[in-house]
Amino acid sequence: MKSYKFKNLRIGQSSFFKIKIKKELIKKFVSISKDYSKIHISKKFANQYGFRDKIGHGMILGAFYSRLIGIYLPGKFSLLISMNIKFNKPIYLNDVIFIKGKIIHLNKSYRVVTIKIIATNQLKNKVSEAKALVKLNA
Numbered sequence: 032m033k034s035y036k037f038k039n040l041r042i043g044q045s046s047f048f049k050i051k052i053k054k055e056l057i058k059k060f061v062s063i064s065k066d067y068s069k070i071h072i073s074k075k076f077a078n079q080y081g082f083r084d085k086i087g088h089g090m091i092l093g094a095f096y097s098r099l100i101g102i103y104l105p106g107k108f109s110l111l112i113s114m115n116i117k118f119n120k121p122i123y124l125n126d127v128i129f130i131k132g133k134i135i136h137l138n139k140s141y142r143v144v145t146i147k148i149i150a151t152n153q154l155k156n157k158v159s160e161a162k163a164l165v166k167l168n169a
Contacts, residue, residue, distance in 0.1 A: 033106030037142040037167040040134055046104035047131035050095055052087050052122055060091050086121035092128070092159045096148050099132045100165055105144060108169040112143065116161040120152075127153040132163075142167045 033046070050056075061067065069076040070086055077085045093116055100109050122128060129151045136145035148161040 032102050033104065034108060034169075035105040035167075036108060036169045037105075037137075037139075037144070040105060040137060040144060040167075042134055042137060044104070045131060045133040046099065047129060048099070048103060049127055049129045052091070052124055052126045052128060054124060056091065057087060057124065060088055060094070064088065064090070082121055084123050087123060087126070089116070089118045089122070089159065092116070092118075092122065092130075092150050093161075095128070095130050095150070096132075096161050096163065099130050099148060100146065100163060104132045104134070104146065105165060105167055108167050109144075110166045110168060112164040112166050114161055114163040116159060118159050120156055120158045122152065122158050126158075128158065135162075 066088055071088055072085060074085050100111055132146045132148045134144055135147045144165045144167060146163045146165060148163060149157060150159040152158050
């Protein structure tokens with residue numbers, strides 16, 4: 032876990048990690064969220080809406096955005112204030128997702144960091160993007 036203090040952060044600073052969307056991950060997410068929407072559990076239903084297979088829950092990415100902020104950038108002293116997420120393309124089972132966050136603004140008066148987050152799949156397609164406001168407690 033990183034433990035950046037506000038004074039150590041710079042615009043342009045970034046961090047990233049990758050994750051594979053595995054069956055177990057989706058099962059755990061469904062168990063927690065209770066989102067049994069057919070588009071996530073039925074290939075036939077997803078095909079009717081133009082998807083090649085059942086699609087992964089977009090908020091799985093939201094959970095990984097939380098990991099980026101709490102563990103990698105800024106890490107230990109961070110508190111997520113708000114996040115605006117856009118889902119550009121669906122995620123599927125066995126996709127490898129690259130999560131990258133980059134600091135785009137620093138508000139020194141309130142010690143708030145704005146982080147732009149982009150998630151891409153193994154084909155380098157942007158599947159989601161977000162902007163997060165993060166308060167630093169140190």
